[in-house]
Amino acid sequence: MQNFEQFLLDNLPQSQSIHPTYEAALQNMLKAGGKRFRPALLLDVVKAYNPLLIESAYYAAYAIELLHTYSLIHDDLPAMDDSPLRRGNPTLHIVFDEVTAILVGDALNTYAFEVLAQAPFSDEVKVKLVYELAHNGGLNGMVLGQAIDCYFENKPLAIEDIKTLHTNKTAKLIAASLKMGAIIVGRDDVAQQLYDFGIRLGLLFQIQDDILDVTQSDEEAGKLTNNDEDKNSFVTILGLERAFQEADELADSLLLQIQTFDKSLSQELSPLLSKYITRHKGK
Numbered sequence: 001m002q003n004f005e006q007f008l009l010d011n012l013p014q015s016q017s018i019h020p021t022y023e024a025a026l027q028n029m030l031k032a033g034g035k036r037f038r039p040a041l042l043l044d045v046v047k048a049y050n051p052l053l054i055e056s057a058y059y060a061a062y063a064i065e066l067l068h069t070y071s072l073i074h075d076d077l078p079a080m081d082d083s084p085l086r087r088g089n090p091t092l093h094i095v096f097d098e099v100t101a102i103l104v105g106d107a108l109n110t111y112a113f114e115v116l117a118q119a120p121f122s123d124e125v126k127v128k129l130v131y132e133l134a135h136n137g138g139l140n141g142m143v144l145g146q147a148i149d150c151y152f153e154n155k156p157l158a159i160e161d162i163k164t165l166h167t168n169k170t171a172k173l174i175a176a177s178l179k180m181g182a183i184i185v186g187r188d189d190v191a192q193q194l195y196d197f198g199i200r201l202g203l204l205f206q207i208q209d210d211i212l213d214v215t216q217s218d219e220e221a222g223k224l225t226n227n228d229e230d231k232n233s234f235v236t237i238l239g240l241e242r243a244f245q246e247a248d249e250l251a252d253s254l255l256l257q258i259q260t261f262d263k264s265l266s267q268e269l270s271p272l273l274s275k276y277i278t279r280h281k282g283k
Contacts, residue, residue, distance in 0.1 A: 001040055007058040008065065013111050025096050025104045029069050032087040037205075038064045038177040040272055045181025045194065048268040057184050059119035060129055064177050066112035067137045071146070071173075073105040080150060088222035121184065128183050136176035145169025149231065157232045163203060165232060170209075171202025190265070197257060201273070204250045208280040210235045211243055247280045 013026040039061035046057040076083040076091040077098065084094050093101035116129055135141060145168030157165065175198025182191035210233040213225050229236060234243045254277055258266055 001036055001043070003055075004036070004039060004043060004058055004061055007055075008062055011062060011115065013107065021096055021100065022104075025092060025100050026107060028089075028092055028095060028104075029073060029087065030065075030108075032089050034065075034069075034087050036065060037272075037276065038068055038174060041174065041177040041198070041269075042181040042184075044268040044272060045178055045187075045265065046184050048265040049182075049185040049187055053184055056120045057181070059115055060180055060184060061177075063112040063116040063119075063129075063133060064173070064180070066108045066115065067133060067142075068173060070105040070108035070112070071137070071142055073101055073108070075146065077101060080146070083223060085218055085223050088219075125183060129180050132176045132180050132183065136172040141168055141172040141176075142170075145172075152232055154230050155232075156237060159237060162232050162234065162237055166203060166206040166234075167199060170206040171199045174202035174205060175199045190262075197254070200250060200257075201254060201277075204247060204254060204277065207234045207243055207247045207250070208276075211240065211247060211280045214240060244280065251277045251280075 008030060012030060013023075015023045015026065017023065042061045042064060043054060043057055046053050072086055073092050075081055076086055077093055083091055085091060089095075091101070092104060096104075112133065113130060116133065117126065119126055119129070121129070137143070145165055148165045149169055152165075175195045178194035178198040179191045182188070182194050212221055213233065214235055216225055218225050234246060238246065255274070258270055258273060261269065
């Protein structure tokens with residue numbers, strides 16, 4: 001991931017503007033780092049099947065990270081989670097102001113597709129990638145999940161509805177990252193399998209985040225914790241013990257499923273996934 005990180009830094013969004021802080025604000029959250037989990041998923045799939053395409057795949061991986069970063073900026077806004085901390089740093093609306101944070105989120109959203117359009121792939125492949133990123137990150141994906149989350153704050157949902165919420169808000173972009181990797185290497189035969197696996201992985205990721213929200217400090221998490229009391233999180237609805245059970249069961253199932261992947265894919269994904277699949281256990 002070191003080479004991808006350099007690619008990201010070499011391609012930070014820039015603006016020739018009289019605005020005194022706009023460019024710094026555009027780059028602020030991207031420079032702050034993060035897990036880069038979604039780009040890593042895409043790049044591992046590409047590396048498993050065609051390592052020669054890794055550098056070309058950086059464009060798609062960066063597009064996913066840009067879209068994800070925009071979502072975090074908007075998620076932290078006072079109208080949503082009103083969080084003062086993200087990736088161990090003050091959030092964008094704290095460093096600058098709310099208007100700047102809104103506009104930077106908008107800019108990174110659209111810049112994601114500008115970067116993807118510049119990828120050295122055939123037009124056919126680029127259209128497929130654009131569709132997956134837009135579909136899973138937009139009105140029937142991440143944005144829908146955020147809308148449900150905000151609307152039903154202080155209105156407890158049934159567990160199946162909570163899974164629907166977080167399938168959209170969190171899981172679909174994770175699933176899209178895996179599927180986009182398959183599209184890049186022309187492996188349509190495994191694309192849907194990876195997407196379905198990614199949905200379940202994304203749900204686990206969300207359960208883990210909900211667990212860590214009540215078991216970690218702000219400093220450990222790098223963001224505001226104990227902030228989900230009014231939200232439809234797995235912990236607030238199921239309780240911490242049952243949420244741990246759900247995470248354990250899903251983690252065990254996913255670890256078994258990784259073993260059913262073909263050898264090259266399993267070898268590339270296992271180091272990353274074994275780390276994240278058990279993170280709620282503190283491993």
